[in-house]
Structures are given as C-alpha cells and as structure tokens.
Amino acid sequence: MKWKGKADSRGISKAVNLAEKEAERYGVEEEQRIRFSLSLEETLLICRDRYGEMAGVSLRMRRRGRYLTAELILPESPDGTFDGVDTPMAGLLKDWKGERRRGQDRRIYTFRLENTRGDLLRFVWKYTRPHKGWFFLGVLMQALLVGIQVAAPMITARVIVALTEGAAEQILLAALSLLVIEAVANIFSIACNRAYNVVYNKTLTLLETDLVHQALRISTRCLDRKGAGLFIQRLTQDTSQLATGFNTLADLLSQSIEKIGILTAMLILNRTALAVMIGILAIQTVIENIRTHRLKADDHIYRNANERYTGFVNEMIRGAKDVKLTHSEDAFEDELVRRITDANGKRMRMQNRSAVFSLARMEIGSFGTYAYIAMLVALIARGEIMPAQALVLFNYRSGIGVSAIQLIGTLMEFAKGLELSAERVMAIISSPEFPKDTFGQKHLTCAQGEIRFENVFFSYKRHLPGLSFGWVLKDMSFVIHPGESVALVGPSGCGKSTVFNLISRLYEVNEGVIRFDGADIRELDAESIRGNLAVVPQNPYLFQLTIRENLRLVKPDMTEEEMRTACRMACIDQDIEAMPGGYDSLIDEDGVNLSGGQRQRLAIARALLKDARVLMLDEATSALDNITQAKIQQAISNIRGERTVITIAHRLSTVVHADRIMVIGRGGVVDQGSHQELIGRCPEYRELYEAESAVLNSENGPTVF
Structure with a gap:
C-alpha cells in the first residue's frame, strides 16, 4: 500500500x-x-x-x-x-x-x-496427520492418474495416424489400449475420491471439535466485544475450507505434475514449441499472481464485513419478538440492508478487480493459441516435425494451455484462501486477540461453600490509570459463610449480578481478591469453582434439546429418580408430565414454547440437580406467580444449611427470611443484617421496602412482610 x-x-x-x-x-x-x-x-x-x-x-x-x-x-x-x-x-x-x-x-x-505460511501449513497438517494413511493413498491414486493422462494424447495420435494409413490392426490395438486406460483411470479416480472424502470428514470433525473447545474458553469480556457472527463464520466457512486444505492442495499439485509431464513430453518432441508455450504461460502466471495477491487482501475485508452482517442477523432472529413488540422493524431492516449492502459491495469490488485481471489473462491466452498454431504450421513447412507430431503438440497445448493457467489461478487463489482461513481459525485457538479463561492448579477435594470478597475493584470497561470513575464495584468486602442463606438487594445497576459474574469467574477482578473456602479463586482449577456453583440467571437459556437432555447437561449420569425429584422440588414436574412427550418433549430454540415461569422453574430444577455447594439465584423467581413462588421458596428453605444460597432480589418479599440481607450500593456493601435490623438502621433498604410496600398496597391493600 x-x-x-x-x-x-x-x-x-x-x-x-x-x-x-x-x-x-x-x-x-x-x-x-x-x-x-x-x-x-x-x-x-x-x-x-x-x-x-x-x-x-x-x-x-x-x-x-x-x-x-x-x-x-x-x-x-x-x-x-x-x-x-x-x-x-x-x-x-x-x-x-x-x-x-x-x-x-x-x-x-x-x-x-503471528504466523508465517509455514506455521499455517503446519497448523492444518496437525489435523490431517491422524489420517495420513488415507491421505497418501489418495496421493498415490492421483499420481497414477497423472501418468495415464500424460500418455493418453500419444495413444490418441497413434489412432489418428493409423486411420490415415488404413492399418486396421493398429487401429484396434490402439483403441483397445485407450479402453483399458480409461477403465483403469476410472478405478483410480473413484479410489482417490474415496480416500480424500475420508480425510475431509475426519479432519473437519477434529478441527470443529477443537475450535468449539477453544471458543467455549474465550473470556466473557472478549465474547461480549466480538459478537456471535465472527464465531459462526469461522466455525462453518473457515473450518470447511481448512478441512479440504491438503486434499485440494494434493489435487492441484498432482494436476501441476501432470502439466510438468506434458511439458517434458513436449521437450522430447520439439523444443521450439516448448519455449513458445512456456513464454505464454509465464506472462499469464505473472498476471494471475497479481490477481490472487489482491484477492486475498480484498477477501479479508469482505469476510470481516460478512461477519458483522451474520452477527446482526443472529441477534435480529433471536430478538424477533422484541423487534415486533417495539415496532422497530423498519429500523432493523434499514440496519440490515446497510450491512448487507456493505458486505455485498465489498464482495462486488473484490470480484470486479479479479475480473479485470482474469480478462487480461484470457486475452493473452487467446492470442497465444493463434501464435502457437502459426508456429506449428511453420515447423511443418520447414520439415522439423511431422503432422502427427504437430497433432500431439496441439493436443498438449489444448490440455495445458487454458487449463494450466486456470490451475495456476486456482492453486494461488486456494492457497491465499487457505492461508486466510487458517489465520482466522488460528486466531481463535491461539491468538492473544481471543484471550482464554485461565484457571489455577489447586483443587478443592471437599468444598464447604465459603465466599469472601477482599477489597475488590471491578469495571466492565478498561480502567484508565489515575481516574476515579468507571468502577462497578469499588473496594467491596464481605464474607458469606458455608450453609448461609444471603440475599443481595439494591437498586438496578448497583452491581448485584456483577458479584455473581465474579464469583463464577466469567470476569476477572481488576484489583483485590475473591476467595472460595479460603483459596484465591485465581489459583483454583475450573472444577473447584464452576463445579461447585449452580447459577440460575434471571433469563435462563434453555437449549434446543429435550427436557431430559437439558437436565442431563449438568449431570450426565443422573438417574430417573434424581431427575424427577429435582423437577418436583422446582414445581415443574406436573407441567412436564402434562406435555405430550413428557420429559422427552423438545424445547424450541431459547425455550419459546415454554412460559417465562416454566423456563425459570426448569432452570431451577437444573441447578438443584447439579447438587452444587453454592446455589446462586439471580431474580430466579421473578416470572412466577405467588403460589408457585411460595413453593419454590419452601424448596429452597429445605436445603438451607446444606448449601450456601445467594439470592439476588428486587422483590424483598422473597428474601425477608434469609439469614442475612446485604444492601449493595455505591460500589460496595452499604449495610447488612436481618430484615428487621435493616428496616431500623439502613435508609437505602428502608427506601426499597417502602417503595415496594406502596406498590403492593395500591394493588392488594396494606401488606406487612
């Protein structure tokens, strides 16, 4: 540039x-x-x-x-x-x-x-190597095909010469040779395709599995910033291109060897014809090299634009109901059209630029064909070659001329595309651009469920040194004892859900320490932290699987009795049994065929089934009616003392019986104690209580918690 x-x-x-x-x-x-x-x-x-x-x-x-x-x-x-x-x-x-x-x-x-071409090839080979037996079988079959394809024009010329001379025996012999060669070539071709298909499918499986494994370990902060479209494109389009990588390269290289074989045969027949052919190919190769170099750069920009479009489509479909309810279809359509236009415009510019170079290459090829014919005529006139040799040379030109340049173009274009796809996939797997969740080596053999915050500072945005704003949590300290039931209350945006995110290590603290059973959570392995936590978010995500499969995700070895007990405790068992498929009923994407209360109760059942030492409920009963909520509260009360229970609530009526209530505000713990203690001494809590009481009084008459 x-x-x-x-x-x-x-x-x-x-x-x-x-x-x-x-x-x-x-x-x-x-x-x-x-x-x-x-x-x-x-x-x-x-x-x-x-x-x-x-x-x-x-x-x-x-x-x-x-x-x-x-x-x-x-x-x-x-x-x-x-x-x-x-x-x-x-x-x-x-x-x-x-x-x-x-x-x-x-x-x-x-x-x-980050990577050279050698690094990228080694990366792709890492996934192809386990199936190298099939790969080299395909290469062998293709090499045999090359030999057949080089010999075929010579036998064809013998048939034509025999026809002109009227030699019946030679005609039959040459024709039979062609028949045998064609039959053998077909067998080799089928065997080659079979071997390459095995390599493709097995390589794609390994590659996609590894990419998913790494994507699930990317830090939550990075996922929030990058969006879903990037990962969808790389998991589908780029992995498929990489899986075909060595297969296609082997195919293209074998075709290249075929062309080299033809050039060798031309060298034997006539060096002048070979020199003219190489001159034409050299000019076309230079043009093709320029085209593919520009194509890779343009393709990188197009794929990034396409990721932004794909990500927006994903969000629009997932939020289609909200789009309709807010009557913002026009705004979303305008934004979608803008992104589609931007992506397609970049693709059009890429294609137009490529077409200009392709046209120049083809025009040179057309001129070269006429020049080659004129040269053959001149060689026959001077007696340097026989007409039969000229026919073979022309057949070689037909086989190598246009197809050789197309091959060179395809090889260069594919190599650039493979390089770009490898860069994009390698970035997710190993680049600092996609940081992974990191855990320590310490393992808790018998977790108790104590949570301790020590002078914790946290901001979702990067903290600017020397500035005092931007903290969601600021110098927060508290202790939750094993088996204790603690409620977090406070105004929206005060950091209650952030506490959950930090305990589960979805985000890292900027300063301070969080301890689990006395150990710094940064030193603990993933099983010690997330294996001992069961979280029920305010808007739980249910996967497009059966109810049984959704529950089995948290406990693969669950028994039928354990599953039914958890659902009964969550007051969802009767709803499930009323469905046509019972526990094998399929949940639609994001649980849209369930009510909000059913989704929350199923998520609670999933958390109870996990049987973790710490149960965290983030507004987990907000969509339940009073009767069901009372049953859920009773179920949670039944396990108090057995597990540490942390509850986030806006409705104070759901947490007044907690062992301790912590009032969150101004980035820390404003006060903590029982309901009666806080009513008497904490203005922030009393304000929340009085506001809720006023709402309940206006709806149902005077209410006392």
Whole structure:
C-alpha cells in the first residue's frame, strides 16, 4: 500500500484510514491496530504543526516474511527528529524507529505478524496427520492418474495416424489400449475420491471439535466485544475450507505434475514449441499472481464485513419478538440492508478487480493459441516435425494451455484462501486477540461453600490509570459463610449480578481478591469453582434439546429418580408430565414454547440437580406467580444449611427470611443484617421496602412482610 499527500486534516484522516485497513488485511490484532493508528495520527499532527498543512508526506506498507512494516517519510527537520517532542501522546511515538536517508526523515513502524505460511501449513497438517494413511493413498491414486493422462494424447495420435494409413490392426490395438486406460483411470479416480472424502470428514470433525473447545474458553469480556457472527463464520466457512486444505492442495499439485509431464513430453518432441508455450504461460502466471495477491487482501475485508452482517442477523432472529413488540422493524431492516449492502459491495469490488485481471489473462491466452498454431504450421513447412507430431503438440497445448493457467489461478487463489482461513481459525485457538479463561492448579477435594470478597475493584470497561470513575464495584468486602442463606438487594445497576459474574469467574477482578473456602479463586482449577456453583440467571437459556437432555447437561449420569425429584422440588414436574412427550418433549430454540415461569422453574430444577455447594439465584423467581413462588421458596428453605444460597432480589418479599440481607450500593456493601435490623438502621433498604410496600398496597391493600 502506498499513499502520498498533504499533512492537512483530510490527508491525515485518509492516511490513517488506509493504514488501518492495510493492517487489518494482514490480520494485525485490533489493539495493535488502534495503537498504530493513534501513533500515526499523532506523528502526522506534529508534522502539520511544525511544517504547516501543505507539508508533503508519504506512507508505504509492505510485508517482509514475519513482519509488516509501515514506512512514513516526513520533511527533514532542521533541528532533529521528533524524539524530544513534548506531547500527551509522546509515549506512543517510541514505536517509530527514526532514520535519515537521502535528505528525508523516515519513520518505520514494524508489526510482528503471528504466523508465517509455514506455521499455517503446519497448523492444518496437525489435523490431517491422524489420517495420513488415507491421505497418501489418495496421493498415490492421483499420481497414477497423472501418468495415464500424460500418455493418453500419444495413444490418441497413434489412432489418428493409423486411420490415415488404413492399418486396421493398429487401429484396434490402439483403441483397445485407450479402453483399458480409461477403465483403469476410472478405478483410480473413484479410489482417490474415496480416500480424500475420508480425510475431509475426519479432519473437519477434529478441527470443529477443537475450535468449539477453544471458543467455549474465550473470556466473557472478549465474547461480549466480538459478537456471535465472527464465531459462526469461522466455525462453518473457515473450518470447511481448512478441512479440504491438503486434499485440494494434493489435487492441484498432482494436476501441476501432470502439466510438468506434458511439458517434458513436449521437450522430447520439439523444443521450439516448448519455449513458445512456456513464454505464454509465464506472462499469464505473472498476471494471475497479481490477481490472487489482491484477492486475498480484498477477501479479508469482505469476510470481516460478512461477519458483522451474520452477527446482526443472529441477534435480529433471536430478538424477533422484541423487534415486533417495539415496532422497530423498519429500523432493523434499514440496519440490515446497510450491512448487507456493505458486505455485498465489498464482495462486488473484490470480484470486479479479479475480473479485470482474469480478462487480461484470457486475452493473452487467446492470442497465444493463434501464435502457437502459426508456429506449428511453420515447423511443418520447414520439415522439423511431422503432422502427427504437430497433432500431439496441439493436443498438449489444448490440455495445458487454458487449463494450466486456470490451475495456476486456482492453486494461488486456494492457497491465499487457505492461508486466510487458517489465520482466522488460528486466531481463535491461539491468538492473544481471543484471550482464554485461565484457571489455577489447586483443587478443592471437599468444598464447604465459603465466599469472601477482599477489597475488590471491578469495571466492565478498561480502567484508565489515575481516574476515579468507571468502577462497578469499588473496594467491596464481605464474607458469606458455608450453609448461609444471603440475599443481595439494591437498586438496578448497583452491581448485584456483577458479584455473581465474579464469583463464577466469567470476569476477572481488576484489583483485590475473591476467595472460595479460603483459596484465591485465581489459583483454583475450573472444577473447584464452576463445579461447585449452580447459577440460575434471571433469563435462563434453555437449549434446543429435550427436557431430559437439558437436565442431563449438568449431570450426565443422573438417574430417573434424581431427575424427577429435582423437577418436583422446582414445581415443574406436573407441567412436564402434562406435555405430550413428557420429559422427552423438545424445547424450541431459547425455550419459546415454554412460559417465562416454566423456563425459570426448569432452570431451577437444573441447578438443584447439579447438587452444587453454592446455589446462586439471580431474580430466579421473578416470572412466577405467588403460589408457585411460595413453593419454590419452601424448596429452597429445605436445603438451607446444606448449601450456601445467594439470592439476588428486587422483590424483598422473597428474601425477608434469609439469614442475612446485604444492601449493595455505591460500589460496595452499604449495610447488612436481618430484615428487621435493616428496616431500623439502613435508609437505602428502608427506601426499597417502602417503595415496594406502596406498590403492593395500591394493588392488594396494606401488606406487612
């Protein structure tokens, strides 16, 4: 990428945008791109301040092996370079290495790219290697096919010569040879396809399994930021391309060997014909190389746009009911059309640019065919070759001319596509751009269920050093004892659900320590934390499986009696038994064929079935009627003392009998105690109580908890 312009606002904006897009094309991580863009913009702004808006600057970006360099050429400074500039962003400029050359001040910024082509091929081979026996069988069958395809034109020429000479025996012998060759070629072809299909299916299974395994371990913060569309595209489209990787490469390489065999035969027959053929192919290959190089860069941009479109479609379908209820169909349709138009526009630009190079390649091929025929006529006229040899040479031209260039184009295009898909899948599996949940090595053999927060600070957004705002939790400390029933109350947005997210390590604390049974949860393994937690969220997600299968997810070895007992405790057993399929009834996507109360009760049954030491309920009874809620509360009361129970509630009537109520506010614990204690001494709790009492009084008459 090359850019040259002025250091005015328009030029700076254009340079930064072009540079960031180029970095994105080469798969540079988002954080690195942002840092680079900021430092580039700051450098150009300094240039403008020193030399004025008419100062000429240029930028060039290119890849060199494992590195992508951005070279910025600035006007030469009479008093030195920018190293001593006092600016708030000066820290960013240290990444630019300065040098003077040919009277110019040059600044070079270097990105270290994650993977080379060798790394990408080794990555794909890791999944193909377990099935290398089938793979090499396919390669062997294809190699035999190559030999047959090289020999076939010579036998065809013998048939034609025999026809012209009227030699019946030679005609029959040559024709029989062709028949046998065709039959053997068909057998080899079927065997080759069979071997490659086995490799494809087994490789795809391994690849998709590994990708899902890694995707489920990506940090929640990263999942929130990236969205679903990115993962859907990479799990379906990119894995399929990688699974065919070595199969297709072997196929394309075997075809390449076939073409080399034909060129060798041409060398034996006539060197002049070979030289002309190679000259034509060389020109077309250069054009094809340029086309595929540009195609990969454009394809990277298109796939990113397509991910944004796919992610939006996924969200729109999942939220279709809310879209209709809010009467925002037009707004969603406009946004969807904008994303579709953007993605298809990028695809159209990619295809148009590719078509221009393809047209140039085909025109050269057409001209080359006529030149080749003219050369053969000249060779026959001079007596250098016989007509039969000319026929064989022309057959070779027909077999290698157009198809060879198509093969080269396909090989280059596929290699670029394979490289891009490998980069995108490898990013999910191993790139710092997709950080994974990390757990310690310590294991709790017999968990008790004590939760302790010690001076915990947390923000969902990155905390800016030196600034005091942005914390959801600020210096929060408390202890929940084993077997205790504790309720968290407070206004919306005060951080109650955040406490649950931190206990279950969906997010990491910024400062402070959370302890589980005295151990820092960062030192515990996943089983010690999540294996001892059962969480019922406010809006539980039910999978598109049967009721039995949804319950079995938390306890694969559950018995029929355990399943029915958990459902009976959650007051959902009668609803399930009334369904046509009973426990084998299929739940529609996200449980849309169940009422809100049924979804919550089924989620409670799932949590009870897990039999974890800590049960966390996040507004888990908000969609239940009073009678069912009373039954659920009784079921939870029955297990008090056996498990630690933490409940988030807006309806204070559901938690007044908890062992302890903690009032959350201002980023910490405002007060804690029993219902009666808090009514007497905590203004925040009393305000919540009086507000709820007023609502209940207006609906049902005076109410006392």
